[in-house]
Amino acid sequence: MFKILQKTLSTGTVTVNYPAQPARISDRFRGRPSFDFEKWKDARPAAEVCPTGAISLSDKGDSRRVTVDYGLCVFCGLCAEASSDQAVHITQEFELATAERSNLVLTAEYALNADRIHDGLRRVDRHVVKAETDVESLGQKARGTIHKILGRSLAIREVDAGSCNGCELEIVALNNPIYDIERFGIHFVASPRHADMLLVSGPVTRNMELALLKTHRAMAEPKVVVAVGACGISGGIFGENYASLGGVDKVLPVDVYIPGCPPRPQALLQGILLALGRLAERLHNDRAG
Amino acid sequence: MMMQATSATTSAMFEALRQKLGSQVQSVRADREDEIYLLLSDPDIRPLTQHLRDEFGARLVTVFAEDRRAAKGVFFNYYVFEQKDSAPYLIVQAPVQSDSLEFPALSAQLPAVNWQEREIQDWFGLKAVGHPNPRRVALHDNWPDVYPLRKDFALETMLPPFEGERHIYRPALGEGVFQVPVGPVHAGIIEPGHFNFAVAGEPILYLQLRMFYTHKGTEKLFEKLPVHKAVFLAESISGDSSFSHGTAFCQAIERAANIEVPLRGLAMRTILLELERLCNHVGDIGAIATDVGFVIANAHASRLKEMMVTLNEQLTGSRLLRGMVCVGGVRRGWDQAQLDILLNAVDSFAREFQDLISLIDRSESTRDRLEQTGVLRPDKARDLGIVGVGGRASGVDLDVRRDHPYAAYSRYPFRVPVYQAGDVWHRMQVRIDEVNESIGIVRKAMADGLRREFRVPVPAIPSDRCALSAVEGWRGEIIHWIRTGPDNHLERCKIKDPSLNNWPALVEAVQGNIIADFPVINKSFNLSYSGTDR
Numbered sequence: 175m176f177k178i179l180q181k182t183l184s185t186g187t188v189t190v191n192y193p194a195q196p197a198r199i200s201d202r203f204r205g206r207p208s209f210d211f212e213k214w215k216d217a218r219p220a221a222e223v224c225p226t227g228a229i230s231l232s233d234k235g236d237s238r239r240v241t242v243d244y245g246l247c248v249f250c251g252l253c254a255e256a257s258s259d260q261a262v263h264i265t266q267e268f269e270l271a272t273a274e275r276s277n278l279v280l281t282a283e284y285a286l287n288a289d290r291i292h293d294g295l296r297r298v299d300r301h302v303v304k305a306e307t308d309v310e311s312l313g314q315k316a317r318g319t320i321h322k323i324l325g326r327s328l329a330i331r332e333v334d335a336g337s338c339n340g341c342e343l344e345i346v347a348l349n350n351p352i353y354d355i356e357r358f359g360i361h362f363v364a365s366p367r368h369a370d371m372l373l374v375s376g377p378v379t380r381n382m383e384l385a386l387l388k389t390h391r392a393m394a395e396p397k398v399v400v401a402v403g404a405c406g407i408s409g410g411i412f413g414e415n416y417a418s419l420g421g422v423d424k425v426l427p428v429d430v431y432i433p434g435c436p437p438r439p440q441a442l443l444q445g446i447l448l449a450l451g452r453l454a455e456r457l458h459n460d461r462a463g
Numbered sequence: 464m465m466m467q468a469t470s471a472t473t474s475a476m477f478e479a480l481r482q483k484l485g486s487q488v489q490s491v492r493a494d495r496e497d498e499i500y501l502l503l504s505d506p507d508i509r510p511l512t513q514h515l516r517d518e519f520g521a522r523l524v525t526v527f528a529e530d531r532r533a534a535k536g537v538f539f540n541y542y543v544f545e546q547k548d549s550a551p552y553l554i555v556q557a558p559v560q561s562d563s564l565e566f567p568a569l570s571a572q573l574p575a576v577n578w579q580e581r582e583i584q585d586w587f588g589l590k591a592v593g594h595p596n597p598r599r600v601a602l603h604d605n606w607p608d609v610y611p612l613r614k615d616f617a618l619e620t621m622l623p624p625f626e627g628e629r630h631i632y633r634p635a636l637g638e639g640v641f642q643v644p645v646g647p648v649h650a651g652i653i654e655p656g657h658f659n660f661a662v663a664g665e666p667i668l669y670l671q672l673r674m675f676y677t678h679k680g681t682e683k684l685f686e687k688l689p690v691h692k693a694v695f696l697a698e699s700i701s702g703d704s705s706f707s708h709g710t711a712f713c714q715a716i717e718r719a720a721n722i723e724v725p726l727r728g729l730a731m732r733t734i735l736l737e738l739e740r741l742c743n744h745v746g747d748i749g750a751i752a753t754d755v756g757f758v759i760a761n762a763h764a765s766r767l768k769e770m771m772v773t774l775n776e777q778l779t780g781s782r783l784l785r786g787m788v789c790v791g792g793v794r795r796g797w798d799q800a801q802l803d804i805l806l807n808a809v810d811s812f813a814r815e816f817q818d819l820i821s822l823i824d825r826s827e828s829t830r831d832r833l834e835q836t837g838v839l840r841p842d843k844a845r846d847l848g849i850v851g852v853g854g855r856a857s858g859v860d861l862d863v864r865r866d867h868p869y870a871a872y873s874r875y876p877f878r879v880p881v882y883q884a885g886d887v888w889h890r891m892q893v894r895i896d897e898v899n900e901s902i903g904i905v906r907k908a909m910a911d912g913l914r915r916e917f918r919v920p921v922p923a924i925p926s927d928r929c930a931l932s933a934v935e936g937w938r939g940e941i942i943h944w945i946r947t948g949p950d951n952h953l954e955r956c957k958i959k960d961p962s963l964n965n966w967p968a969l970v971e972a973v974q975g976n977i978i979a980d981f982p983v984i985n986k987s988f989n990l991s992y993s994g995t996d997r
Contacts, residue, residue, distance in 0.1 A: 177825060178759055181818055188766055200773065202801075204780040225692040248695060250786040255794075332652045336677045338993045339654050340702025340783055346652050347772070350765035364650035380622070381603050381676045381996075382655055385647045411696050416611050416620045417680040436702070438782060 189354045193313040193447070197440045199266060204251045206267040209242060211282045211298045214261035216291050220253035226404065226411045229253055237296065238284045244270060245278040245407040245421075248435035270433045271445030273452060275423065278407070278433060312447040313358070319454040320359040324370065328360045328450060331369035331393065335386045335425075336379035336418065341403040341436040345373065353439045360446065366392040370453055371446070372399045375436075376406035377418040378425050390426050396456035398429040398449045402442065407431045429453075483514055495718060497550045497867065498931050503557040506566035508542055511555060512573065521546045521553070522861075523848065525942050526569070526576045527957040528583045530614045532561050538589055540566055541957075543931065543942065550867055552931055554944075559589050568594035575848030578963065586612040586682075601675045601996075604630045611683055618683045632671050635661030640668065643978065647676045651982075654992035658981075665977040670970045674995050681997035685956035686948075690716055690790060690924055693953065697943070698785050700958055701994035706732075706739045706784040707936035708958070708994075711943040714869060715932035715956075716790045719947050720924045728792030728918055729871040730911035734805070735775075735784055735793075736870060737901040737908075740937040742771045744894040744901075745816065747989050751891055752823060754983035755832040763819050767812060774808040777801060792918030802909060813902050820895055833888035837972040837984030840885055849968045851939015851961045853988050856893045857885035857968075863935035875907040885972070887987040924951050936961060938991065960994030 190198070217240045221229045228246035232239045254262045272278060281299045284292040320328050334342055348355040349362065363369050366389045378386060390399070401422035404410035409420035422428050429452045432445035477491040480501070487510075489502040503511070515521035524543040531539050538559040545552050559566045568591035570577045580591040581600040588610035591597060599606070605627035610616055635642055640663050647655035657673040681700060685693055697712035698705040710732055717724060724732075749764025772782045778801060779787035787793055797805070823829055839849065841858035850861055862879040864872045880896035882889035926949045934941045939961030948954040965988060973984050 178822060181763065181822060182759065185763070185766070200777040200780075202777050202780045204786065223691065225688075225695040248785075249781070250695060251780065252786075333648055334652075334654050334677070334992075336679050336993075337654075338699040338702040339991065340699070340705065342652050342654065343702055343783070347765075347769065350769055351762050352766065352769045362652060366648075377679055379677055379679050380606075380625070381678055382647065385655065385676070389648050405699075411692075411699055412679045412681070412684065414621075415618045415680040415684065416609070416616070416622060417678050435699075435785065436783070 188351050189357065190352055192353075192440050193444065197268075199268075199438075199440075201266070203266055203268075203438075204249045205265050206244065206270060207247070207249075207251070207253055208263050208265050208267075209280065209282075210261040210263070211295055211300075213259060214240075214257070214282075214292060215259040216257075217284075218290070219256040219258070220262055223252040223256045225250060225252070226413075233286065233290070236286050238286050238290075238292065240282045240284065242280040243278060243408070244433045245275060245431060246404055246410065247433060248404050248411060268434065268438055268441045269444045271430055271441065271448050273430050273448065275407070275428075275431055278431065312444065312451070316358055316447045316450050319450055323454055323457050324359075326359050328358070328371060328453075329363040329369045330360065330371045330373050330446070331363055331366045331389065332373045332375075333386055333389050334375050335382045335406075335422065336377050337375035337403065337405055341375035341406065344436045344439050344442060345375075345402070347439045348442055353443065355443065355446075358447075366390070367394065369393050370397060371449060372397065372426075373402060373446070374399065374406055374422045374426070375402045376422050377409040377412045377420055378422055380417050380419065383419060383425060386425055396453060396460055398453045398456070399426050400430045400432060400445055400449045401428045402432050402445075403437055404433065404435045407433060410435065480511070480514075484510055487511075493551075494929060497552065498718075499551050499553050500929070501553060501555045503555060506540060506557045506559045508540070508555060508557050508569060509567055509572065512542070512569060515544055515553075519546050523569075523573060523576060524552065524940070525957070525959040526579045526583070527944065527959070528559070528587045528589060528612070529946065529955045530587060530612065533614060537561055538564075538587060540583065540589075541944070543944070545866070548866075552867070552933070554931060564588060565590045565592050567592050568597075570594050573848075574846065574967065575964065577967070586610060588613065601678055603675065604628050611680065618680060618687055630673060632659045635669060637663070639663055656992050660978055660981070662978055665979070666975055667973050667978055667981070670973050672966055672970060674966065674992060677993045677996040679997070682956055682958060685953055688952070690951045690953065693956070694789060695785075700997060701960055701962075701991040702783060703743050704739065704936045704938065704941070704960070704991065704994065706735050706788060707934050707941055708943075708960075709785075709788040710736060710870070711932050711934040711941045712956075713788050713790045714934070715930045715943045715945045716924060716947075718930035718932060719928040719945060720922065722791055722919060722921060724792045725916035725919060726871065726911055727796070727913070727916055730874075730908045731793045731797070731917060732788060733870040733872060733875070733908045734905050735779065735787065736934070737904050738771060738775060738778070739784055740901050741812065741898055742768055742775070743937045743989075744898050745771070745819075747986065748819070748823070748891055748894055750986045750989070751833070751887065751983055752829060754986050755829055757823070757826055757829050760819065760822050760826075760829075763815070763822070767815055767819065770808065770812060770815075774805065777804050789918065791921045792916075794918070796917045797913075799913075802913065805905075806909065809902055809905055816898060830888065833891060833983070834884075834886055836887045836980055837976055837987060838884065838886045839968050839972040841883060843971050844885060844968065847967045847971065848964050850964050851935075852890055852893050852897075852937075853965050853968050854939065855880060856882045856889040858883045861940065863933045863940050867933050869932075869934060871908060871911060872904075874911070875904045877904050887983055890987040927954075938962065938989070939965065958994075958997055960991055960997075962990035962992070962995040965990050966995065
């Protein structure tokens with residue numbers, strides 16, 4: 175007993191203060207690849223190596239449309255290695271959660287020269303991929319929302335609808351003393367009937383489709399659904415096939431998407447806080463209505 | 464017989480088997496010195512299996528099928544054997560005629576291949592004649608009759624909504640006996656699977672498992688992706704074993720294409736394989752403590768796990784060690800700063816780990832809950848073909864790192880802990896000992912971590928070559944078997960995660976235990992659902 179106390183006291187507090195303070199992460203961490211569209215001379219090498227088709231091309235005559243989908247990205251870094259024109263960089267950004275699937279997609283159109291090399295950027299659509307709201311204030315708001323509206327607690331039911339278990343490892347890490355998600359009044363519950371939020375990793379398999387639907391049906395209104403990871407968003411590397419239906423939104427309405435393979439615990443937390451905002455809106459509307 | 468595969472020994476083996484089994488034995492070839500293929504004329508593997516087990520103490524590692532109708536007009540079943548203290552794997556190739564589509568089941572004499580033979584039925588439409596329980600396993604009962612791993616079935620086929628029958632569990636009858644269904648969605652944050660307990664009061668009489676909820680077409684998908692992309696698919700077979708499966712896959716390609724990975728690459732792989740073991744073992748030790756109510760131990764264990772996961776990120780850019788292994792070696796070298804971080808992290812981990820273990824050792828109530836709980840007897844473990852941690856806690860002395868050395872393991876001597884009681888306590892002791900051994904391996908391997916080359920350029924992969932690759936993941940024996948195809952693609956990729964062997968161990972170990980101890984027994988095996996289901 176004294177040994178246990180001694181160990182606890184000598185260890186001290188290990189919990190990080192994210193999001194009130196920025197996350198301290200290794201400078202080797204591979205976050206969002208960023209694209210310098212003006213500088214990009216040839217998107218073919220990056221598209222060629224991308225394991226999930228997150229970077230895709232369609233050439234028509236002398237023009238090329240490049241699509242970058244962070245909802246498919248597994249953050250492997252091959253695109254940056256393959257692009258000799260220094261136009262693709264791996265950043266440390268991980269706060270990519272969004273309520274709109276389309277926010278995860280960038281498109282650019284290039285004119286092409288005879289060698290199929292980019293010859294001028296015609297149009298770029300990059301309304302994207304910045305943390306939707308400042309995460310720090312999300313954290314503060316969350317505490318308020320949970321306290322006032324949800325009776326001091328947000329209950330999450332997690333469902334693995336077919337994942338490789340990578341996302342679950344990071345979700346479990348949210349409960350460790352480092353990330354300690356309970357400090358927000360957020361906790362994971364055993365029954366969907368107790369839950370306000372359904373956190374789903376994918377891809378949704380044919381064999382899990384029914385169990386996922388039943389779990390969602392068992393939850394009381396209002397409820398929100400969060401799709402976790404590349405596979406939860408789009409099917410990821412598994413895509414859609416005879417056994418995989420693809421992303422969670424193929425089966426359920428999704429409120430927030432959290433990119434990553436898997437998303438690190440801080441990224442999960444950002445997505446959960448974002449979804450909490452959506453839930454609060456719904457609760458307000460219910461009361462007003 | 465299964466010693467070194469020189470042409471003299473293979474021909475001697477051929478003669479010996481021919482004498483025993485007659486003309487059923489068609490030919491023997493050694494693709495590599497540790498990979499011997501034996502071709503049979505018909506699909507009846509039973510006499511040969513009996514012979515190999517009786518005479519040589521051989522163990523059946525895995526069973527799988529391949530659709531070779533286009534090239535050879537038949538399907539093939541493959542039976543991989545290994546013999547104690549002998550490096551080569553013997554791979555018996557038995558044709559299954561495409562008109563009869565039948566092969567005699569082995570499961571009646573060898574329960575270990577129960578699921579694997581049914582998998583062949585589900586995925587290839589070949590019938591395992593005489594199988595004691597031939598029902599669907601990998602495709603659930605409500606699926607239409609499709610055979611996804613046949614070559615004439617397209618990966619992208621979209622099946623209509625299922626309207627087939629529901630799965631019927633075997634009834635458990637008797638006064639006061641009732642059934643407790645659990646899952647596929649569990650109370651905790653874990654993977655999906657269904658457990659059907661038959662209980663009489665508290666004690667469990669019988670457990671029925673239903674898995675493959677996360678079946679997502681992985682083996683079929685391997686046939687579609689070019690090799691360099693397939694590495695990422697291998698990393699997604701089982702998230703907590705990303706590096707082990709990634710390495711097993713890359714090794715298979717390297718063996719097929721005769722690519723020699725430089726020592727620095729091999730040493731770095733060895734270090735990362737052991738870091739994966741450290742992370743998972745310490746996490747499991749904490750989880751076992753939680754399941755008997757010793758939550759403080761888990762708080763420390765999960766802190767240690769996070770420490771190692773953070774180290775993973777500093778060494779590979781990914782907390783799960785993803786995006787690092789590649790065909791030909793590893794993608795990036797380490798600089799001195801990274802090696803210093805590694806050394807410091809391993810030192811402080813080693814110190815803290817001793818503290819954690821002494822907390823657990825001092826807790827008599829923890830020991831009391833874990834001893835004699837979830838016992839898997841050694842004879843049962845051998846009969847069921849149990850591998851890895853679960854096997855070594857029940858006297859099954861197998862470790863691919865020692866028995867079939869790969870990466871740079873032959874350079875760093877280490878001990879393989881084997882215990883006999885087969886209870887949760889010993890499964891935890893195996894992990895504790897292995898953590899200490901892993902720390903030793905990492906320290907030794909760091910001496911090789913700074914030499915120059917860590918990767919060689921990869922030539923075009925030659926077509927129509929087979930290769931078997933084995934890795935001792937932290938759970939146990941991982942097998943990948945491939946046949947290469949044209950244009951850097953694969954014709955077939957078989958994945959065998961140790962979990963596929965080990966689920967029957969859980970069924971055995973829970974019998975007679977109270978249902979409240981199921982979580983800790985389950986955790987002490989900690990099997991991968993995704994690795995099983997693929």
